[in-house]
Amino acid sequence: MRSFFSLLEFMEIEILLGSITQALMACRSISDFEASRLGFSKILGPQIAEIISVGSPALIFAVTKAITVIFFQSDYVNLAQSLETAGSMDRLIDLLGVCEDTSTLANFSSVLAKISEHVDDTIADEILSRIPMDRIADLLSPENEQWHEIVFTALASLTKVGKLKAVETMVESGIDKKLLVLLGSGSEISQHHAIILLKTFCELGAPLQGCMGPAVLIHLPWHARLSLERFVLFDQNVPPSTKPQQSFEVILHKILQKDNKDIIEAIQGLLPLAERANDSRVQDLLFGSNLFDRLAFLLQHREVESNQVRSQTAFLAMKLACTGGEPYVRRFLELNIVHELIDMMQCNIDELQDSAYYALHQIVFAKGGSLVLQRFLQLGTIEKLVNLLDRKSVKTKDLAMQLLVDIVVVGTKPCVERMLSSQVVEKLVALEKAGEPFSGSVSRYIQGLNMCKNVQSAERSVMKQHILRKVRSAVRGHKLEASLVASVETCIAEGSTGASSSRKKK
Structure with missing residues (x-):
């Protein structure tokens, strides 16, 4: 039997893929999103190798964009195997050279970087050598923040596979310097990702002392200094004294x-x-x-x-x-x-x-x-921390809120879901109603979710819509209703494009 996709023209497939992506992003809950995503991945997965073998470049670019939304990490194992079996891997890699627009380059590089985690060393090296790191470095400029998340994801996959060789390639293209610029002038989300990547560079033995010495450290935000200073101020190769x-x-x-x-x-x-x-x-x-x-x-x-x-x-x-x-x-x-x-x-x-x-x-x-x-x-500690938001002490509530945001940043989907089921959003809205120093509490929570690397981008979007519905319900009829809903909507919109410019005060 001919596949469903084989009955369609290339343009029709492109339109269908765009509609699938939009439908996923419109899901009202995580469970709906996961069920839909799984169904779409089962339909699309087996067809990708064939589409890449015979499809036009425009169609293949549309496929890679859909993959970034529909596929999770586990799906890339089967994708890599099917591409190798069909002999489509070379064509996919060759198309890197004709990625003209920024969106295509970002999506294409991300997909290939994740594929590199599941192929042999020869193919992984070929992917690393063909990704245009100088153009990737340009995407890390503060003004290109809408691409930062997908670029950081790609770089993380490449360093995981290529180790020091990958880091040296990135350093040659100036990516380390771009990361330092982000530490000084990027958003809080970009600073967070930049710190993680620079730490990885240092741990893999990259020679960063030339661009990241003590004179540079002193001008970085405190959390960046604390994370990076031991790599610069202490020579990891000198053994401790036996004295x-x-x-x-x-x-x-x-x-x-x-x-x-x-x-x-x-x-x-x-x-x-x-x-x-x-x-x-x-x-x-x-x-x-x-x-x-x-x-x-x-x-x-x-x-x-x-x-x-x-x-x-x-x-x-x-x-x-x-x-x-x-x-x-x-x-x-x-x-x-x-x-x-x-x-x-x-x-x-x-x-x-x-x-x-x-x-x-x-x-x-x-x-x-x-x-x-x-x-x-x-x-049940997460529930207890959420309940601290009800305490009388302003200091306790403030620190509990900060710790909950920290947990969101490094946590997993179960952590976030546990907080949401414990009414963290409703309690944050109650703090907002009380005024200073809790204005912006919900937005800070969403910004933490934007920084979470353990939640897929599409999952995050569904979660944020769920949070927005909770905010609307909790603030309905209050004098802050219009302003709070508007600020949360703005924060969600900014996070969706990576354009949040909020900073913690250092």
């Missing part, structure tokens, strides 16, 4: 004392080790001691005279998580340190609340942060 063994014992002895001054001195003495927390010898030293049990104990102290100790303990935990990643985060979860920090975030002392929040922020964003989110889902 600290005896001094560590002295430090450990001090931190076990009751005198707060000794404890604070001990914590300060541990910070240089915390900067090397990912080194195996330092890990053996720290995990072979009872340091973490002591940190958990110190966080539990509620006496006024222990406030500085608790604050310094939170800071040390933050540094260990930032540098050491998953092993430390896992240990923090075992000893309930993360939830102790959540409790501390709710106390009535500003300094301690801020210390707790900043520690939680870094732990969630650290390697191993996904373990924290899994634990939050298991223990």
Whole structure:
């Protein structure tokens, strides 16, 4: 039997693909979107190799645009296999050379980059060599922000496959410099993606010291400095001194004392080790001691005279998580340190609340942060954080809101869905009704969703429409109805094109 697509003219197929994409974006719920997407992918998937073999360039460009909406990561495995079987891979790669307009280049590069994750090294190298990195670099200019998300996705796939070779190709085309420009003048969303990509470059051993030295770092936003400074200020190839063994014992002895001054001195003495927390010898030293049990104990102290100790303990935990990643985060979860920090975030002392929040922020964003989110889902912590938005304390509500936005940024679809079912939108609208300092709360939440790399772009669009409906319902009849709905609609529209220019105050 001839396929449905084979009965249509090329122009008719183009029109049909456009209608399918529009229908998906109009879905009113995630479940409707997923069911429709799955159905369309089953119809389109088997036909793509044939369309690429015989279709016109215009039709193939339309197909790649549809793929970016309809296909999820798992679909690219079958796509790569079908293209290789049909012998269509070469034609698809060759068409990179005739991508004239920006939209076609962005979509085409993204699809090929994701395909490169599921082919052999020879084809992956060919894709890497043929993608015009100089034009991709141009798409990372602040004025081209509507293309940033899809470009960052493509670059992430290429670095995952090509490792240092891919990074060196990008650096030769000036992509690293474009990322630094975004850190200084891009939107908050673009800054976030730029930090992630620069960290990946550094971790893969890219020679960035020439363009990203201490003189550059000092002008970056605080969150960028905190994320990148250890790659610039510390030579990762220099092994730590073997000398600290005896001094560590002295430090450990001090931190076990009751005198707060000794404890604070001990914590300060541990910070240089915390900067090397990912080194195996330092890990053996720290995990072979009872340091973490002591940190958990110190966080539990509620006496006024222990406030500085608790604050310094939170800071040390933050540094260990930032540098050491998953092993430390896992240990923090075992000893309930993360939830102790959540409790501390709710106390009535500003300094301690801020210390707790900043520690939680870094732990969630650290390697191993996904373990924290899994634990939050298991223990109902997300619902508890949402309920903190009802507290009387303005400070507690503000920090809870910031942490929820952090969780949205690094979280998964279940995290977002759990928040939405816990009425986070309705509670944020209630904060908006109360006025300053909570004006713009819903927009900040949406901006966090825009930065979430674990939610597909099309899924995100459906979620944002769901949020908009909730906002309209929650604010109906209030004096803020028109202005709040308008601001949320604007935020959603900007996020859909990547044009949000909001910044957090640094």
